[in-house]
Amino acid sequence: MTTSASTRSVSKIAAIATAAALVALLSILGTWATQSYFTTISRAEERAIASVKIVASHVSWIHQMGTQTVRRIDDALRLTDLRFDGNIRDMDVATQGLPSGVQAYVVDAEGRTLYSTDPEIKPVDITDRDYFTAVRDSQTEYVSSLLISRLNGGQIFVFSRRIVRDGQFMGAIMVSVPAEITRPIWETVDLGGDYAVSFVRDDGMLVARYPMPETTLDMSGYILFTKFLKEAPSGTYFAEASPMDGVKRLVAYRRVEGTPFVAVAAADYDFLIQPFRQTLLMLGVVAIMIIGGAAFAGWWILHLLRAQEQQSAQLAKALQTNEMLLREIHHRVKNNLQSVMSLVRLQMRGSEGFESLTSRIKSMIAVHEQIYRNDAYAQIDAADLIRAVVGSAVSAHDAKLRVEFDLQSQPVSADKATALALLVNEVVTNAIKYAYPVGDEGRLSVALTGPDSLGKSRLTISDEGIGFDVGAVKPGTGTRLVDGSVRQLDGSYEFHSQDGTQFSATVALV
Helix, strand or coil, X not given: CCHHHHHHHHHHHHHHHHHHHHHHHHHHHHHHHHHHHHHHHHHHHHHHHHHHHHHHHHHHHHHHHHHHHHHHHHHHCCCCCCCCCCCCEECCHXXXXXXXXXEEEEEECCCCEEEECCCCCCCCCCCCCHHHHHHHCXXXXXXXXXXXXXXXXXXXXXXXXXXXXXXXXXXXXXXXXXHHHXXXXXXXXXXXXXXXXXXXXXXXXXXXXXCCCCCCCECCCCHHHHHHHHHCCEEEEEECCCCCCCCCEEEEEEECCCCCEEEEEEEEHHHHCHHHHHHHHHHHHHHHHHHHHHHHHHHHHHHHHHHHHHHHHHHHHHHHHHHHHHHHHHHHHHHHHHHHHHHHHHHHCCCCCHHHHHHHHHHHHHHHHHHHHHCCCCEEEHHHHHHHHHHHHHHHCCCCEEEEEEECCCEEEHHHHHHHHHHHHHHHHHHHHHHCCCCCCEXXXXXXXXXXXXXXXEXXXXXXXXXXXXXXXXXXXXXXXXXXXXXXXXXXXXXXXXXXXXXXXXXXXC
């Protein structure tokens, strides 16, 4: 794999790892955000449910106040003349304890006011009001929807009761309640933001709301009545747009037992969701920091990889240059040795030792030739080197030898290759010169085995020649060369002369 391809591979792995870590972190943040959202909504629902219970309690009290007041007034008027005489009589005794702003009225069958708790009462026509027509037409008690008072222009709702004497309709009792009475309820629940509290008649007509609405509202076709109240008497839902003002709210509702009302507490969604948005903002900042950090880390890793790629390219180029220089050096050494051999041939041809010297130079040439041909500057194959040296020695002496090789490929370091080449050349040359002195054809075996557990290899060169007396050999240049070469190879050697001559050496090639 080239350096560039390796760098691209590392870059790809780094990018994948960074992306995976980023996705994992963002997934954790996403899960955190989701849990935060549902926790916020759950708490908002709990708060809205608690608030609507408060609203329902107040609405129940308002209903009891209104119905009990009209009944108490009815009881107080049992023995009273209900004929209209043009005067409006006071009835403070029967209406003591009414909240501020709540007024009570008694009208005859024609709608004319007989009694009132309102000191500023003035004649108004109520015969078209539903709270009068309903009891006139047979209902015993009735609660109106939200109305605009004809006396003071304020928003009110009215409890009314039919007055019957001796089976005859004699008039009606009304308790007018200002819609402002919902303000204390609104202040008690305090849901924050643009929230609202209200109660609605079970036919969908709005009875009262705070903040005060601009107009009354028929909610019978709204989802609260078409869906949710049919499914459960209480609960919560999200209103994307309030039918009153279009604000998005979380609505909690509850039927008020014993009354014709449904209590409602509507929390401002945008206000309730603020804790989640703050969490989301924090997570967004964290996500931006993580993404920014990942982007910077990715850029920095890419920068380092590019720098490494450039450095690797420079090193590869330098290595290539060094290899070329080494190849050139070994080639020139080989050429120089050949030049030396040519000079020796010119100066020493025919003299004693000429062939031995040229053979030794050729073995050295073989070493350098193996190095630069194979671009192996630290180690070369010992088997290839031995074949080259033996072939050169046999060719140089024009010997009629059949050479048999049994060589195990193994490395020899460059600094020991020359010693091995000289050793092989010297032993083979001796075999050519002395084993078959009359030029007969013969056989030469060259074997290399190992290395063994100590890292030593065994070199064996044997012939089937005339042999020699090992003890009678006089030390000469060849002997010293063998001794020196074996010492350089950190080894030992021996000759055996029986049915020919066998040279055996144990050497360290690396």
